Amino acid sequence: MADKLKGNLVVAQSGGPTAVINASVAGVAEEAFKHADVITGVYGSLHGIEGIFYEELIDLGQEDRATIHRLVETPSAALGSCRHKLTEADYERILEVFRAHNIRYFFYIGGNDSMDTANRVWRLGAETGYEVRAIGIPKTIDNDLAYTDHCPGYGSVARWVASSVRDAGLDTEAIGVVDRVKIVEIMGRNAGWITAATALARDHENAAPHLIYVPEKPLNIDRFLGDVQNVVDRLGYCLITVCEGVRGEDGKPLMASTSAVDVDSFGHAQMGGVADYLCKVIASRLKLKARFDKPGTIQRVSALLASPVDRQEAYGVGVEAVRQAIAGVSGKMVTIERVSDEPYESRFGLVDLELVANAERLMPADYLNEAGNDVTEAFLRYARPLIGGPLPQYAYLRKVLVPKKATQPA
Amino acid sequence: MADKLKGNLVVAQSGGPTAVINASVAGVAEEAFKHADVITGVYGSLHGIEGIFYEELIDLGQEDRATIHRLVETPSAALGSCRHKLTEADYERILEVFRAHNIRYFFYIGGNDSMDTANRVWRLGAETGYEVRAIGIPKTIDNDLAYTDHCPGYGSVARWVASSVRDAGLDTEAIGVVDRVKIVEIMGRNAGWITAATALARDHENAAPHLIYVPEKPLNIDRFLGDVQNVVDRLGYCLITVCEGVRGEDGKPLMASTSAVDVDSFGHAQMGGVADYLCKVIASRLKLKARFDKPGTIQRVSALLASPVDRQEAYGVGVEAVRQAIAGVSGKMVTIERVSDEPYESRFGLVDLELVANAERLMPADYLNEAGNDVTEAFLRYARPLIGGPLPQYAYLRKVLVPKKATQPA
Numbered sequence: 001m002a003d004k005l006k007g008n009l010v011v012a013q014s015g016g017p018t019a020v021i022n023a024s025v026a027g028v029a030e031e032a033f034k035h036a037d038v039i040t041g042v043y044g045s046l047h048g049i050e051g052i053f054y055e056e057l058i059d060l061g062q063e064d065r066a067t068i069h070r071l072v073e074t075p076s077a078a079l080g081s082c083r084h085k086l087t088e089a090d091y092e093r094i095l096e097v098f099r100a101h102n103i104r105y106f107f108y109i110g111g112n113d114s115m116d117t118a119n120r121v122w123r124l125g126a127e128t129g130y131e132v133r134a135i136g137i138p139k140t141i142d143n144d145l146a147y148t149d150h151c152p153g154y155g156s157v158a159r160w161v162a163s164s165v166r167d168a169g170l171d172t173e174a175i176g177v178v179d180r181v182k183i184v185e186i187m188g189r190n191a192g193w194i195t196a197a198t199a200l201a202r203d204h205e206n207a208a209p210h211l212i213y214v215p216e217k218p219l220n221i222d223r224f225l226g227d228v229q230n231v232v233d234r235l236g237y238c239l240i241t242v243c244e245g246v247r248g249e250d251g252k253p254l255m256a257s258t259s260a261v262d263v264d265s266f267g268h269a270q271m272g273g274v275a276d277y278l279c280k281v282i283a284s285r286l287k288l289k290a291r292f293d294k295p296g297t298i299q300r301v302s303a304l305l306a307s308p309v310d311r312q313e314a315y316g317v318g319v320e321a322v323r324q325a326i327a328g329v330s331g332k333m334v335t336i337e338r339v340s341d342e343p344y345e346s347r348f349g350l351v352d353l354e355l356v357a358n359a360e361r362l363m364p365a366d367y368l369n370e371a372g373n374d375v376t377e378a379f380l381r382y383a384r385p386l387i388g389g390p391l392p393q394y395a396y397l398r399k400v401l402v403p404k405k406a407t408q409p410a
Numbered sequence: 411m412a413d414k415l416k417g418n419l420v421v422a423q424s425g426g427p428t429a430v431i432n433a434s435v436a437g438v439a440e441e442a443f444k445h446a447d448v449i450t451g452v453y454g455s456l457h458g459i460e461g462i463f464y465e466e467l468i469d470l471g472q473e474d475r476a477t478i479h480r481l482v483e484t485p486s487a488a489l490g491s492c493r494h495k496l497t498e499a500d501y502e503r504i505l506e507v508f509r510a511h512n513i514r515y516f517f518y519i520g521g522n523d524s525m526d527t528a529n530r531v532w533r534l535g536a537e538t539g540y541e542v543r544a545i546g547i548p549k550t551i552d553n554d555l556a557y558t559d560h561c562p563g564y565g566s567v568a569r570w571v572a573s574s575v576r577d578a579g580l581d582t583e584a585i586g587v588v589d590r591v592k593i594v595e596i597m598g599r600n601a602g603w604i605t606a607a608t609a610l611a612r613d614h615e616n617a618a619p620h621l622i623y624v625p626e627k628p629l630n631i632d633r634f635l636g637d638v639q640n641v642v643d644r645l646g647y648c649l650i651t652v653c654e655g656v657r658g659e660d661g662k663p664l665m666a667s668t669s670a671v672d673v674d675s676f677g678h679a680q681m682g683g684v685a686d687y688l689c690k691v692i693a694s695r696l697k698l699k700a701r702f703d704k705p706g707t708i709q710r711v712s713a714l715l716a717s718p719v720d721r722q723e724a725y726g727v728g729v730e731a732v733r734q735a736i737a738g739v740s741g742k743m744v745t746i747e748r749v750s751d752e753p754y755e756s757r758f759g760l761v762d763l764e765l766v767a768n769a770e771r772l773m774p775a776d777y778l779n780e781a782g783n784d785v786t787e788a789f790l791r792y793a794r795p796l797i798g799g800p801l802p803q804y805a806y807l808r809k810v811l812v813p814k815k816a817t818q819p820a
Binding site: 397 | 427708816
């Protein structure tokens with residue numbers, strides 16, 4: 001057991017909001033409140049690391065405890081988020097603010113950029129003789145952090161896309177005589193984890209999605225059109241899910257136009273437009289009416305369809321981070337380790353922030369089929385427990401035809 | 411009491427699928443099964459009127475009763491839908507099929523085009539000495555049928571957009587430092603009912619949506635940009651909901667490009683692209699980063715967020731249609747009449763199919779504000795009960811700032 005390090009705590013949120021990132025804040029705060037002997041104040045930083053920089057800290061101890069607990073079911077990032085790349089001088093400023101407020105515990109909830117930030121803050125503290133225990137709390141719908149089985153936020157977006165694609169597929173099945181092809185554009189820059197999860201929509205024969213395209217496998221337009229035509233020939237309609245970051249064979253994003261591409265301050269390209277583009281290609285080359293749904297940010301923050309497993313784990317990583325920090329751990333990110341698939345069981349672990357920072361975990365080859373248009377059973381086994389139980393059962397009619405009796409039209 | 415008309419029943423679904431259109435099929439079937447003395451067979455027509463035309467009728471009596479009941483919670487159109495404009499010869503063919511199968515009861519679930527079809531089938535029967543009782547069952551997310559307080563399907567899409575825009579608004583509030591403006595594009599050709607319902611997302615001060623644009627009020631681009639800038643100046647970010655059918659001051663749809671416009675077999679323009687267009691205008695004229703979410707068909711068929719009131723009424727109009735037809739009524743559509751707002755209470759009524767066919771109910775002037783960028787309290791009073799209870803409560807932090815202590819940056 002490490003020495004008791006007495007001081008204040010600050011928790012911050014970074015990157016894209018999710019359905020359950022606030023559950024991690026609740027986990028941190030509620031656990032911290034239990035350790036008032038070491039954690040003298042529980043602060044939240046507004047808009048990620050920027051709130052520390054500008055000293056916009058809020059006192060979570062001043063909030064109603066019921067409000068803190070209701071954060072578990074409140075989507076988006078209640079403390080505000082940011083995408084802020086720090087300079088060396090910025091890190092010094094952060095330490096200055098930490099010193100001024102006796103902040104000894106720093107919890108950064110985010111993706112790999114945030115893990116990098118937490119790591120640097122901790123190291124600079126150590127180098128300059130100011131002890132701060134920094135723990136990373138994983139959060140990303142993209143599910144692309146290495147060294148953890150999966151990331152809080154992913155299970156909920158996976159449940160949302162599975163449920164919505166199931167519904168959208170039934171919609172296209174019903175109206176496919178008019179709109180033959182529907183493309184649902186799913187979030188994801190380099191990794192297809194979310195798009196892959198749309199396969200969990202399938203609950204009956206010929207169920208949507210019929211084709212799935214992710215950035216890990218290059219999309220060849222001719223093969224793609226052949227795939228679509230095959231499904232339409234077989235079923236009369238086709239539902240496709242495509243990751244917004246999907247790439248052509250030249251490795252470049254398959255965008256509708258360069259106007260859809262934007263770059264954030266980390267140099268990440270902002271994706272969008274691929275479904276629109278593919279609809280136009282289908283209309284012109286296959287002469288089939290195609291439309292697209294692009295749920296955008298709605299998919300990542302939908303609280304009412306959040307995965308209960310995801311919510312529970314998001315809360316749990318927050319609690320675990322505080323426990324580990326009090327026990328003396330620093331410079332680590334809390335991970336989720338899978339114990340078993342069915343019944344699903346997981347436990348928490350730790351990994352060096354340094355390792356996870358700036359690493360990116362793409363989908364492994366055995367989760368994607370050879371043709372590059374679907375996932376494998378291995379992926380389904382991986383993803384199924386994360387959405388927190390099966391989707392509610394729908395009715396599918398047997399459709400016993402009444403024998404024909406009228407004169408048949410010529 | 412009319413003479414007992416003994417024979418078979420056929421129910422069909424038409425137009426865009428919804429979250430609750432199958433509940434109406436369940437209502438028809440379950441009520442019809444109770445009247446086996448007059449209704450000898452309960453058939454479903456596959457893909458709307460086309461199933462009658464091609465004699466693709468299924469025997470709902472052959473389905474498991476539990477499956478029929480589970481239709482209440484199954485979205486989309488289980489019998490399949492269509493958008494098929496009939497010729498005079500087509501109506502004669504329909505009567506031929508009706509005669510061949512002794513179909514005496516015809517229930518068409520759909521919008522105004524379907525009411526027109528049901529009306530013509532009934533009249534042609536009467537003219538040619540074949541009695542068929544045809545009843546229209548209202549269904550449209552667009553809520554644009556006249557002579558009914560509202561349409562089954564609307565309450566559920568309203569609940570979906572309110573919930574999703576609330577979440578998307580919190581997302582933009584959290585990350586607004588990066589993506590200042592978000593536009594959510596909502597379905598609707600000429601009527602802004604669904605887009606207007608996004609106002610039900612508001613549950614705290616400054617809550618989204620901040621601006622709402624519907625087709626009933628022309629959108630002037632300069633005024634629009636001024637509105638957006640005002641919100642961004644005040645809050646730092648802005649969430650806008652815009653109906654895909656929104657028009658410019660020339661009365662023409664405000665489309666990104668003509669390629670987004672398509673026309674279905676009824677001559678209705680297929681909408682889409684306005685949010686993309688407005689994002690580009692905002693980026694170029696206001697120099698603000700703007701993104702859009704276009705949930706598309708997902709909004710209309712999301713079963714898991716359906717309104718309980720809507721589901722119950724969708725079932726109810728099916729039951730009522732059968733009861734009225736058995737009692738001798740024909741050539742009518744079942745309507746919903748509002749008895750009181752709070753507590754919400756409704757009852758069923760009837761209107762001539764002729765009146766409702768081809769009529770379209772746009773939003774009345776007193777439901778929209780003068781500036782053309784929001785709804786009024788009168789609209790909220792109208793729409794609130796239809797979503798079936800308030801959205802679950804979220805946590806909003808008080809955000810008590812910790813006094814600044816560090817040296818302030820110059």
